[in-house]
Each structure stands twice: as C-alpha cells, then as structure tokens.
Amino acid sequence: MADDLITVTRPSLPDLEKLQPLLEEIxxxxxxxxxxxxxxxxxxxxxxxxxxxxLSLFTNGTIALVTALQxxxxxxxxxxxxxxFAATPHALLWNKLxxxxxxxxxxxxxLDASKIEAAITPETTAILPVHCYGTPANIDEIQRIAxxxxxxxxxxxxxxxxxxxxxxxxxxxxxISVLSFHATKVFNTFEGGALILKDKKTxxxxxxxxxxxxxxxxxVVAPGINGKMNEFQAALGLLQLEKIDSDxxxxxxVYRKYREELMGIEGLQLMEEPVDTEWNYSYCPVLVNESFPxxxxxxxxxxxxxxxxxxxxxxxxVSDFPMYFAPSAVFENAxxxxxxxxxxxxxxxxxxxxxxxxxxxxxxxxNGHHGASGRGQ
Ligand code: T4K
Numbered sequence: 001m002a003d004d005l006i007t008v009t010r011p012s013l014p015d016l017e018k019l020q021p022l023l024e025e026i027x028x029x030x031x032x033x034x035x036x037x038x039x040x041x042x043x044x045x046x047x048x049x050x051x052x053x054x055l056s057l058f059t060n061g062t063i064a065l066v067t068a069l070q071x072x073x074x075x076x077x078x079x080x081x082x083x084x085f086a087a088t089p090h091a092l093l094w095n096k097l098x099x100x101x102x103x104x105x106x107x108x109x110x111l112d113a114s115k116i117e118a119a120i121t122p123e124t125t126a127i128l129p130v131h132c133y134g135t136p137a138n139i140d141e142i143q144r145i146a147x148x149x150x151x152x153x154x155x156x157x158x159x160x161x162x163x164x165x166x167x168x169x170x171x172x173x174x175x176i177s178v179l180s181f182h183a184t185k186v187f188n189t190f191e192g193g194a195l196i197l198k199d200k201k202t203x204x205x206x207x208x209x210x211x212x213x214x215x216x217x218x219x220v221v222a223p224g225i226n227g228k229m230n231e232f233q234a235a236l237g238l239l240q241l242e243k244i245d246s247d248x249x250x251x252x253x254v255y256r257k258y259r260e261e262l263m264g265i266e267g268l269q270l271m272e273e274p275v276d277t278e279w280n281y282s283y284c285p286v287l288v289n290e291s292f293p294x295x296x297x298x299x300x301x302x303x304x305x306x307x308x309x310x311x312x313x314x315x316x317x318v319s320d321f322p323m324y325f326a327p328s329a330v331f332e333n334a335x336x337x338x339x340x341x342x343x344x345x346x347x348x349x350x351x352x353x354x355x356x357x358x359x360x361x362x363x364x365x366x367n368g369h370h371g372a373s374g375r376g377q
Pocket of ligand 1: 007008009010011060061062063084085087088130156158159179180181182183184192193309313
C-alpha cells in the first residue's frame with residue numbers, strides 16, 4: 001500500500017496561530033466548560049449563519065440525537081431508515097425505543113415517505129429520517145403524515161450542515177434537527193454537534209437535559225446526560241465558521257470536477273445534485289452499476305491497493321446489524337444501494353495531483369487495466 005494515502009475525507013482546520021489567542025483567553029479565565037463565553041458566542045453565531053432561531057451545542061452528534069428523543073418524550077416505536085450510520089438507530093436503543101425500518105428511495109437514498117404510513121402502529125410516536133449525504137428528505141410529505149397521525153419528526157441532519165432548501169434552512173424542518181460537527185464533517189469542532197429547536201421552551205429543556213437535567217443548583221428536572229460542548233470546541237468552531245463558505249465552495253468545485261470526469265466513464269453514476277437546494281457537498285456518493293467492468297467491492301479493493309481509502313457508506317445496512325436484524329425484513333432499495341455505493345474522497349483541499357490519482361484508478365478499472373479479475377470471473 002502506498003505511503004501517501006488519500007482518505008475519504010480530511011478535516012479542514014483554521015490557522016493554528018488564530019487559535020492561540022483564544023486558548024490564552026480560556027487559560028486566563030479558567031472557564032473550560034459548562035456554558036462559557038465561547039459556547040454562548042458560537043450558539044449565537046451559528047443561529048445567524050444557519051438562519052435558525054434556537055440552537056443548543058453538544059459534545060457530539062450522537063449524544064445530541066439521544067437527547068432530542070428524550071426532549072420530545074418519544075416512546076414506543078420510531079420509523080427510521082436502514083440506510084444510515086449506526087448512530088441513528090443506536091440513539092433509539094439508548095432511549096429504549098424500537099426502530100421500525102422503512103425502505104429508501106433509489107435516487108435520493110432517503111426514507112421513502114410513500115411507505116411510512118404502512119409502518120405506523122398504535123405504538124408509533126415519531127419519525128426519524130436522515131438527510132442522507134445532505135440531500136433533503138421529502139420534508140413536506142413526512143410532515144403531512146406526522147400531522148395526520150400526531151407524530152414527532154426528528155431529523156438526523158448530521159450530513160446537512162448549512163444546507164438550504166427552497167431558500168430556507170433545511171434545519172427548520174420537523175420538530176428538531178440534529179447536527180454533527182465530527183472531524184469528518186463539513187463543519188468540525190473535532191467532536192461536536194447541535195440541536196436546532198423550534199422554540200425557547202424546548203431549547204431550555206434541552207439545555208437542562210444536556211447538563212444532567214439541572215434547571216438550577218438544586219433542581220434536577222429529568223435524568224439528563226452530560227452532553228455539553230466545552231470551550232475549546234466552541235472556540236475552534238468560531239474560527240471554523242469564518243471559512244466555512246470557502247470550504248463548501250472548494251468542495252463544490254471538487255464535486256463538479258468529478259462530474260465532468262465520471263460522465264465519460266460507463267457504469268459509474270455520481271449522485272445528482274439535489275434540485276432547489278444549496279448543497280454542502282459533504283460526500284461524493286457513486287453507484288457502481290452492472291455495466292462497470294468491476295464489482296463495487298473489487299473497485300473498492302483496487303482503490304485500497306493504490307492507497308486511496310474510499311468508503312462504502314452505508315454498507316452493511318444498520319438493519320443487518322445483530323441488534324436490529326429481522327430475518328423477514330427486506331428493504332429492496334436500501335439493500336441494492338448498499339451493494340453498489342462507493343463514496344469517493346472529497347474535502348476542501350483535495351489537490352489536483354491526488355484528484356488525478358483517483359481518476360486514473362477509475363479509468364484503469366473502467367478499461368480493465370488492473371489486477372482484479374473483473375465481474376463473474
Ligand atoms: N447520524 C449520521 C447520519 C452520521 O453519519 C453520524 C456520524 C452521526 C449521526 C453521529 O454523529 P457524531 O456522534 O459522530 O457526531 C465516521 C464518523 O466517525 C462519524 O461521525 C460519521 N457519522 C460517519 C459517517 O463517519 P468512520 O468510522 O467512518 O470514521 P473513520 O475514523 O474511519 O474516518 C474516516 C476517514 O476520515 C479516515 O479514513 C480518515 C479521515 N479522518 C478521520 C478522523 C476521525 C481524518 O482525516 N481525521 C480524523 O480525525 O465514522
């Protein structure tokens with residue numbers, strides 16, 4: 001394997017010198033966590049930037065998701081997608097909720113809203129869709145169903161930082177949206193996350209829940225968790241926010257270069273940019289179709305041999321994990337997508353040389369000039 005690995009993503013970081021004065025301030029004040037000045041400032045700045053009214057910062061996206069379900073007092077069964085990262089259904093199990101998986105649409109990779117109603121039972125209290133790869137889920141239809149059946153909608157928007165849909169923040173959809181600021185995300189604070197909330201009262205409840213349930217020094221209103229973002233993460237977030245627009249523009253340009261290159265390669269299908277959407281280009285998902293000479297897994301191995309660490313997000317399906325597996329459950333589109341998906345490297349400073357290596361590997365595979373044996377051999 002080559003020394004100069006290309007990974008599926010690489011975090012964007014601010015100049016280290018810019019962080020130094022903020023760290024000095026933290027050191028001087030001795031305020032390290034529990035709602036310090038940087039935490040408060042980042043909440044305000046993110047609301048402004050994202051175009052939302054209420055936001056609560058978290059130590060990571062998973063704890064934020066666990067807390068969102070608790071905040072909405074979700075019980076019983078929750079309808080969700082099998083085509084997602086483990087954190088989505090795990091957050092349900094942490095709340096002793098039962099995930100009920102519903103298949104995805106083949107093009108958007110998002111929950112198929114037309115199949116939700118058939119999965120609703122008297123125990124259903126919420127829908128937990130994912131805006132997979134930052135592509136908006138079918139928010140109108142999901143809301144219509146939720147209103148009809150009296151269900152909560154909590155969006156796992158871990159991939160959807162800064163995504164705008166029909167001129168508004170996508171994060172306004174549903175009762176709560178959950179963001180991740182993990183190192184691998186478009187906007188990162190090393191680890192981190194946030195909840196986008198509809199009103200002051202819910203924001204207050206969430207702020208209590210992420211601090212063990214403390215409403216004040218002596219009153220604990222619920223068995224909350226420690227989900228607080230610390231001052232280091234928040235200070236870093238303020239610097240990350242200064243360059244987020246240029247980071248997204250750089251990702252867009254990488255994505256569009258992929259589009260040009262992939263148009264000439266039979267059997268590879270790059271995800272379409274969603275319509276009416278200001279996208280964040282967080283992932284570069286490609287379907288490896290039957291007409292491509294190599295199977296998805298052979299292409300994956302070929303990349304790895306050349307030191308290019310592409311990923312199969314999301315394979316295997318979470319519904320195939322032992323804690324969720326139901327032998328009779330078949331999610332046709334999700335299963336098919338999980339077998340064909342490959343996420344190519346995308347990040348803001350992916351340079352021309354590395355991009356060239358990725359494309360050469362794809363071209364060689366397309367032309368049969370590689371070590372792998374090809375389909376059916
Ligand atoms: N909901 C959804 C839909 C999600 O996708 C996620 C997270 C969550 C909820 C939960 O949010 P958090 O609790 O994480 O805030 C990664 C991430 O760990 C995970 O955050 C993300 N989804 C998931 C899709 O991807 P892995 O196991 O693939 O990460 P890893 O360590 O293999 O990293 C992938 C590549 O990124 C590495 O090859 C190199 C690069 N990388 C990674 C890290 C951690 C870096 O260059 N620097 C780094 O520090 O899960």
